[in-house]
Amino acid sequence: MIRTRFAPSPTGFLHIGGARTALFSWAFARHHGGKFVLRIEDTDVARSTPEAVQAIIDGMNWLGLAHDEGPFYQMQRMDRYKEVLQQMLENGSAYYCYTTPEELEQMREDQRAKGLKPRYDGTWRPEPGKTLPTPPAGVQPVVRFRNLTEGTVAWNDLVKGRIEIANAELDDLVIARADMTPTYNFCVVVDDWDMGITHVIRGDDHVNNTPRQINILKALGADVPLYAHLSMILGDDGQKLSKRHGAVSVMQYDHDGYLPEAVLNYLARLGWSHGDDEVFSMQQFCEWFDLDHITPSAAQFNTEKLNWLNAHYLKQAEDERLARLVQPRLEARGVMVTVEPSLAAIIALYKERVSTLNELADAAEVFYIDLHPAHELVAQHVTAEAKPALADFLAGARTVTWEASAISALIKACIGKHGLKMPKLAMPLRVLLTGQTQTPSVDAVISLFPRDLVLKRLAAGGIE
RNA sequence: GUCCCCAUCGUCUAGAGGCCUAGGACACAACCCUUUCACGGUUGGUACCGGGGUUCGAAUCCCCGUGGGGACGCCA
Numbered sequence: 438m439i440r441t442r443f444a445p446s447p448t449g450f451l452h453i454g455g456a457r458t459a460l461f462s463w464a465f466a467r468h469h470g471g472k473f474v475l476r477i478e479d480t481d482v483a484r485s486t487p488e489a490v491q492a493i494i495d496g497m498n499w500l501g502l503a504h505d506e507g508p509f510y511q512m513q514r515m516d517r518y519k520e521v522l523q524q525m526l527e528n529g530s531a532y533y534c535y536t537t538p539e540e541l542e543q544m545r546e547d548q549r550a551k552g553l554k555p556r557y558d559g560t561w562r563p564e565p566g567k568t569l570p571t572p573p574a575g576v577q578p579v580v581r582f583r584n585l586t587e588g589t590v591a592w593n594d595l596v597k598g599r600i601e602i603a604n605a606e607l608d609d610l611v612i613a614r615a616d617m618t619p620t621y622n623f624c625v626v627v628d629d630w631d632m633g634i635t636h637v638i639r640g641d642d643h644v645n646n647t648p649r650q651i652n653i654l655k656a657l658g659a660d661v662p663l664y665a666h667l668s669m670i671l672g673d674d675g676q677k678l679s680k681r682h683g684a685v686s687v688m689q690y691d692h693d694g695y696l697p698e699a700v701l702n703y704l705a706r707l708g709w710s711h712g713d714d715e716v717f718s719m720q721q722f723c724e725w726f727d728l729d730h731i732t733p734s735a736a737q738f739n740t741e742k743l744n745w746l747n748a749h750y751l752k753q754a755e756d757e758r759l760a761r762l763v764q765p766r767l768e769a770r771g772v773m774v775t776v777e778p779s780l781a782a783i784i785a786l787y788k789e790r791v792s793t794l795n796e797l798a799d800a801a802e803v804f805y806i807d808l809h810p811a812h813e814l815v816a817q818h819v820t821a822e823a824k825p826a827l828a829d830f831l832a833g834a835r836t837v838t839w840e841a842s843a844i845s846a847l848i849k850a851c852i853g854k855h856g857l858k859m860p861k862l863a864m865p866l867r868v869l870l871t872g873q874t875q876t877p878s879v880d881a882v883i884s885l886f887p888r889d890l891v892l893k894r895l896a897a898g899g900i901e
Numbered sequence: 902g903u904c905c906c907c908a909u910c911g912u913c914u915a916g917a918g919g920c921c922u923a924g925g926a927c928a929c930a931a932c933c934c935u936u937u938c939a940c941g942g943u944u945g946g947u948a949c950c951g952g953g954g955u956u957c958g959a960a961u962c963c964c965c966g967u968g969g970g971g972a973c974g975c976c977a
Contacts, residue, residue: 445977446976446977448976448977479977480976480977481976481977483976484977485977534975537975538974538975541974541975545973545974548902549902549903550902551902552903553902553903554902554903554904554973555902555903555973555974556903556973579975580975594906597906597907600905602904602905603904606903606904606905606973608973610974611974611975613975614975615975616975618975620974620975620976620977621976622977624977625977641906641907641970641971642971642972643977644905644906644971644972645904645905645906645972645973646972646977666906668906668907668970668971669970669971671970675912675969677970677971706913706914707913707914708914710913710914710915710925712925713914713915713924713925713926714925714926715913715925715926715927716926730915732907732913732914733906733907733908734906734907734908734969734970735907735970736912736913736914737913738912738913739912739913739927739928741912741928742926742927743927744927745926745927745928748940752940789939789940790938790939790940852936858936859936859937860936860937861936863936863937864937867937874937874938875937875938875939876937876938876939877937877938877939877940878935879937
């Protein structure tokens with residue numbers, strides 16, 4: 438049974454990189470009929486918040502990435518960590534270290550100055566025949582893992598291929614702080630072990646933790662899972678995404694008018710491919726997804742392509758569903774949506790030409806507000822030449838059958854009578870009725886309005 | 902500084918020695934459609950980081966450069 442996990446630390450929102458990691462872990466479990474576990478890594482008490490936990494869950498819900506087990510909270514597993522810690526202390530794979538943070542800081546500084554890799558010097562590490570220093574009074578020790586000093590740790594990374602690191606590169610990492618709370622690398626190991634995780638799919642930034650985790654796993658006699666390290670997602674400008682640079686919550690995409698299926702499809706294609714396929718459902722994705730076709734190199738986020746995908750999914754979406762998504766956006770702007778004109782009907786006409794829900798809201802808004810077309814536009818299009826034709830149109834509009842084809846016939850009759858070209862009448866109608874010069878075909882737009890509103894807006898424009 | 906990773910059009914990518922005078926998608930340009938603007942359709946331009954090998958043959962394998970990124974915490 439394949440078991441994957443998504444293990445965010447609740448120190449902020451779920452951003453696009455985390456979302457992709459979650460998506461791939463989820464899809465991999467789905468593909469193999471396995472389980473997808475959600476684990477909250479909240480051992481950094483100072484930075485973890487319940488709000489962040491909720492934000493992450495909200496993000497995953499919006500995307501529809503449902504977990505099969507969890508959420509498990511590491512803070513609730515302290516007893517288990519302490520139990521394992523005790524075993525390691527007893528069997529000699531871990532030891533107490535009395536070096537203070539200040540001494541460590543000094544040590545690192547000296548090593549850096551000499552051009553060496555900063556690392557713990559092993560003062561308190563027990564060795565056969567070695568006499569350990571006397572523990573200083575008043576110093577609470579930390580617990581360190583007694584790492585291997587010779588040989589290499591290697592694993593066959595499912596994305597990057599074989600990675601091999603000399604044990605000499607690894608120092609004895611702290612696995613429990615002075616207050617005996619366990620640290621990240623230790624909790625992860627115990628959790629992955631206890632939770633039976635078979636495939637660890639995570640960000641590239643964890644590659645360096647992997648050899649340490651493998652060594653601890655081995656010291657524990659646990660099975661080592663398979664690892665797949667996903668490369669990072671860069672911002673639109675090629676820069677690294679961070680809180681202060683471009684990284685935004687996936688919920689921001691909701692706010693900006695993107696459909697979750699568009700974001701999901703976009704993310705799926707970022708770093709993974711299936712031949713020339715670009716547009717596919719999550720069901721299709723889960724059928725196709727495997728770890729074979731993941732790119733090892735970093736990918737730059739491209740909003741243009743996301744926009745294109747979103748436009749595509751907008752066209753596919755049901756009008757009623759889109760209306761339900763657009764209505765609150767209009768209401769948030771203080772626009773009251775009424776039964777007439779029908780929001781779903783407006784959306785049906787406009788969804789072909791926009792790329793976000795917010796643009797759909799922009800288009801729909803003019804149907805509901807108290808419209809005041811810009812004076813320049815009115816002056817430009819409602820010309821002396823057009824006015825007689827507009828007056829005829831207004832007269833005809835009182836009785837014409839209220840449907841696009843009849844309205845179209847009326848418009849044609851008006852321009853025919855006055856010897857005008859289509860735009861000469863269509864443009865002022867657009868301006869007077871929507872305040873815009875770019876709309877779908879004018880007859881279709883007019884048929885969306887209740888007749889009274891058209892008469893009213895034309896009259897307000899001085900047409901009589 | 903040390904260790905690790907990465908490198909095909911502007912961007913996402915196909916490509917696992919001959920099918921590649923390098924394919925698709927976004928973006929871009931032109932044309933068509935449309936008596937508005939979009940949508941849609943057609944066409945087009947643009948890429949294998951550099952240098953050495955290996956091989957009959959390399960975008961694909963190896964080495965060295967170069968460039969980019971990551972990690973070196975009692976953070977996760």
